[in-house]
Amino acid sequence: xxxxxxxxxxxxxxxxxxxxxxxxxxxxxxxxxxxxxxxxxxxxxxxxxxxxxxxxxxxxxxxxxxxxxxxxxxxxxxxxxxxxxxxxxxxxxxxxxxxxxxxxxxxxxxxxxxxxxxxxxxxxxxxxxxxxxxxxxxxxxxxxxxxxxxxxxxxxxxxxxxxxxxxxxxxxxxxxxxxxxxxxxxxxxxxxxxxxxxxxxxxxxxxxxxxxxxxxxxxxxxxxxxxxxxxxxxxxxxxxxxxxxxxxxxxxxxxxxxxxxxxxxxxxxxxxxxxxxxxxxxxxxxxxxxxxxxxxxxxxxxxxxxxxxxxxxxxxxxxxxxxxxxxxxxxxxxxxxxxxxxxxxxx
Numbered sequence: 001x002x003x004x005x006x007x008x009x010x011x012x013x014x015x016x017x018x019x020x021x022x023x024x025x026x027x028x029x030x031x032x033x034x035x036x037x038x039x040x041x042x043x044x045x046x047x048x049x050x051x052x053x054x055x056x057x058x059x060x061x062x063x064x065x066x067x068x069x070x071x072x073x074x075x076x077x078x079x080x081x082x083x084x085x086x087x088x089x090x091x092x093x094x095x096x097x098x099x100x101x102x103x104x105x106x107x108x109x110x111x112x113x114x115x116x117x118x119x120x121x122x123x124x125x126x127x128x129x130x131x132x133x134x135x136x137x138x139x140x141x142x143x144x145x146x147x148x149x150x151x152x153x154x155x156x157x158x159x160x161x162x163x164x165x166x167x168x169x170x171x172x173x174x175x176x177x178x179x180x181x182x183x184x185x186x187x188x189x190x191x192x193x194x195x196x197x198x199x200x201x202x203x204x205x206x207x208x209x210x211x212x213x214x215x216x217x218x219x220x221x222x223x224x225x226x227x228x229x230x231x232x233x234x235x236x237x238x239x240x241x242x243x244x245x246x247x248x249x250x251x252x253x254x255x256x257x258x259x260x261x262x263x264x265x266x267x268x269x270x271x272x273x274x275x276x277x278x279x280x281x282x283x284x285x286x287x288x289x290x291x292x293x294x295x296x297x298x299x300x301x302x303x304x305x306x307x308x309x310x311x312x313x314x315x316x317x318x319x320x321x322x323x324x325x326x327x328x329x330x331x332x333x334x335x336x337x338x339x340x341x342x343x344x345x346x347x
Contacts (some may be wrong), residue, residue, distance in 0.1 A: 095209070
């Protein structure tokens with residue numbers, strides 16, 4: 001931003017294709033000068049880009065943003081151990097959109113709105129080149145859900161739109177809208193890119209960008225644990241003859257993404273599953289009672305803990321907020337409905 005006569009300064013959000021999983025959040029009286037200063041270094045292959053700014057009346061207002069993020073999501077802050085001392089950086093493992101949402105929440109208190117800047121042609125070209133480099137690196141060492149401690153059936157979100165939710169269907173596969181695909185293939189589709197992209201840069205798990213999660217675990221020496229990987233894959237290798245105990249089912253809906261596991265005691269609706277915001281007007285009383293009983297286990301229309309149901313229809317009704325036939329609504333990753341599975345006397 002050019003020099004301004006506006007009193008105060010600006011909290012800025014900067015991005016850089018060199019590390020797309022992070023954003024830099026800081027303060028400057030003049031953002032353009034700060035960006036130019038950062039881009040004088042030759043330590044990064046690509047330049048910093050001014051993504052958004054928020055006018056503030058006082059210096060160090062960015063520290064309030066940092067403290068807010070650290071309080072609720074400390075794992076998002078970039079940290080490194082340098083000569084035995086922990087160095088905390090102004091970089092956060094989140095999408096630029098998420099950073100702007102935080103600025104918007106803070107700005108609304110003072111009647112200010114973040115200003116977002118369009119990407120220039122040069123910035124777009126650099127982004128495409130960075131995507132190609134990142135994709136080539138990812139192909140050499142593919143990302144593994146299991147090595148990151150992410151189990152089959154868990155949920156990952158698209159970083160640019162948290163309403164786009166996918167279910168982990170294998171070590172490198174996800175399920176989206178009832179179809180198996182990969183992170184990179186889906187990211188390419190959602191971003192409308194002609195060339196390939198590194199999918200782990202555009203999806204998050206429990207609020208952390210997957211590529212940043214992998215790097216953090218690698219730095220901690222916890223990514224390449226074959227023992228952990230074996231434990232995570234064991235359930236997918238368990239024969240279905242053991243009381244159907246590890247069959248995963250997915251709810252058939254373009255709007256709701258929910259995962260259920262057949263267990264000995266019934267049907268376990270897994271944490272992270274989405275549910276309809278409200279029950280339908282003609283919803284049966286027993287379904288409303290179910291919702292009321294488990295309301296403490298819901299946050300932002302999503303389960304924060306597993307719930308066991310005695311029938312697939314009860315689990316489906318809880319998700320949809322109205323009566324559903326569980327034998328039809330629940331399907332395996334390959335699209336087979338529950339009614340066609342040899343699971344004995346399923347309710």
